[in-house]
Amino acid sequence: MADAFAAIVAAGEHDAPLQVCQVAVDALPFDGASITTMTDSHRQEPVCATNEAARRITELQFELGEGPDLDAHESGRPVHVLDLAELGEHHWPLFGHAVGGELARTLHALPLNTDGASLGTLCFHSATLEHLAVQDVANARRTADIATWAVLGVIAQEAPQQEIDRLQGRLQCWVKLHQAIGVISAQMQVEIETALTCLRAHAFVCDRRLSDVAHDVVIGTLRFDDGR
Structure with a gap:
């Protein structure tokens, strides 16, 4: 070793x-x-x-x-x-x-x-x-x-652009998670930590993977405000 x-x-x-x-x-x-x-x-x-x-x-x-x-x-x-x-x-x-x-x-x-x-x-x-x-x-x-x-x-x-390329390629699902958290934060006007808690809670209650729920948030089929 x-x-x-x-x-x-x-x-x-x-x-x-x-x-x-x-x-x-x-x-x-x-x-x-x-x-x-x-x-x-x-x-x-x-x-x-x-x-x-x-x-x-x-x-x-x-x-x-x-x-x-x-x-x-x-x-x-x-x-x-x-x-x-x-x-x-x-x-x-x-x-x-x-x-x-x-x-x-x-x-x-x-x-x-x-x-x-x-x-x-x-x-x-x-x-x-x-x-x-x-x-x-x-x-x-x-x-x-x-x-x-x-x-x-x-x-x-890694330069900044190299880091972005790496995340978008090998870690696409995690990039989408962060995007979804940002969307929920803006919709609910809450801190990032609270937005992540809400995303986790929804995934748990609906028995779905967090990445799948995040996908729905990013494409707009799931909202966390009065428009959902």
Whole structure:
């Protein structure tokens, strides 16, 4: 892993964060991994995911406003969930129910710490109850350190227009989410945080994916004011 990580950081390519995740997944007892940058539960941006399950786990945490990534980011400490089935109803009840053991049984969220603050998180998942050896935990945390440098490297390289192109291409659904939040904020004349809460609530009550509700808002078939 050390040699592979060194080569990735030295090359400094745009998909370096994804390469870091893939190396770790290949070497450690995980089924997938994702990286998300964030400032709080209202402002998250997915950077990469190694598979669809990892991508959906990231999406669910944004949709529901709860989960291990958010706790790891806020606390600045790793969050290890050894068995999602044992979470109970009082800790991430919506997220635990949504994942339901189908996407993952274990989750390991590690903050991307830099200069005393968290840039975001690296989240590993497993579909089975894999036992992590002490060395596996150490390597997972080492991966988070490397991922931090990889993400910072991408941010430093990207010009504003390159960032826009990247978001519109690889992260189109998230661009639409942000557009929808802005539309709702203007319609209801509320803060962005309140607009996101309303979007989440509507998706939950109607049992729909947040991205689908956001699409309806953007094209104008769903409104959050008196014109709906």
